[in-house]
Amino acid sequence: MTNAVPLYVARETAARSVGVEEVLQRILEVGKERGISFDVIRTGGRGLHWAEPLVEVGAARIAYGPLEVTDVEGLFDAEFARGGDHATRLGSLNDHAWLKGQTRLVFERMGLGCATDLEAFRSLGGFGGWERACDLGPDEVLDELDASNLRGRGGAGFPAAIKWRTVKEAQADEKFIVCNADEGDAGTFSDRLLMEGDPFCLIEGMMIAARVVGAARGYIYLRSEYPLAKEILSEALEAVRQDGLLGPHFDIELRIGAGSYVCGEETAMLESLEGKRGEVRAKPPLPAHAGLFGKPTLVNNVITLASIPWIVARGGKAWAEFGHGRSRGTLPVQLGGNVKRGGLVEVPFGMTLRELVYDFGGGTLSGRPVRAIQIGGPLGTFLPENALDVPLDYEALAELGGSVGHGGVIVFDDTVDMARQARFAFDFCARESCGKCTPCRIGSVRGVEVMDKIIAGDDVNENIALIEDLCETMKEGSLCAMGGLTPQPVLAALKDFPKDFHGGFGS
């Protein structure tokens, strides 16, 4: 098309949920009326959820957002196709403070090109890690992984190199790679953003993993709530197959979950993949020794696997130059809840939560004071506002009784009732428990009942003692971290917000 104006628009769930398709449609309609044609490039989301629906226009990629359908005529009046001034004009995103303040390694390509165009991926450095992995050989790749100090981004933070080496050294006629794309933690979306916006990066990471551990088959276990990711991943897998990089030597199958949170736990996920009910398995054996169909299986999170191409292409040492203490590299933080500017912020470990919540997030959307944040998903700890100076790293959070988890940060303002949040943690566990072990299955239900009594003001001190006792039992006796971590938000709420448990919130 001659003289068509490039128009970059995310094909991504968050943008869709706020009407990006309708805005795009209107731009094309008005463009037709005014004789302006566009060359539409469907990219991944840049992670500025607060600015969606967002479009970038022209060779200089001047961004406008957040847009409504009713803004479109005005955009044309302001000559936005030439970068004209408009109330929604954000300028070039590369110069925008939100992105400039980040260190994008895993998300380095995010939003730059068409997400399902293999040539665009290659032109942006894609398959650089794969090519180097082929030159190096498995042991040297493992050395790079060792040097990077990469830890699993799914929640447990287990060193990736140890897991990979264990699977590599296991003797078996067949081995598997499983990518955990269940992303069940409320308020987390980095896996989805990556799969929708740079699916080849994940595929490249899995190809490298398969080559290192000696697997001929890989699975992506994707939650059913991500239909767009399913569509995009399917297109991307087919494109790589057509290219010959996936095939009989190593292929990846996309499997869809059925809406269970606990199926994100690796052993429940393996059961589900085998076609069984998603119940947790007792460990040992570890999946690395006896996983899918009893064979050695490498289970890694989407972001862990998507970090691999960068690490192998640039070297583990380069990765480890970012970070803080023993937590190396970057973490794609997902800012959400009651926050002015929610979205994806990839930063090196060590940034304080205060910088994340205020500098990136801009404080609460409601404009009220921040009272608490929850970090690490629904089983993650609560931190009060005065604890936000803690650096984001595995060890610093562990000292506070918390964990980085999958990097979700949920902001609450001063209207939050923490006793109700503690009740929510038990209720969530009761609804999502696989039911295999008693502390989790029964403990969570008893927890809800006792919290109801506390909220009603019945024998508060005795019932708090009961809750503490119950938490101890769940922590020590549960088969997996579902029941084991539920006490984390409950005990944090009790410790830092005791008033909410005595006589009700706000007293």
Ligand SMILES: Cc1cc2nc3c(=O)[nH]c(=O)nc-3n(C[C@H](O)[C@H](O)[C@H](O)COP(=O)(O)O)c2cc1C
């Ligand atoms: C209840 C529960 C839910 C989990 N959900 C997920 C999930 O949705 N995605 C994920 O990657 N890991 C999840 N995990 C962690 C996995 O069990 C496992 O540690 C992870 O997939 C390993 O990959 P990594 O080493 O790359 O982090 C969950 C764990 C528990 C206990």
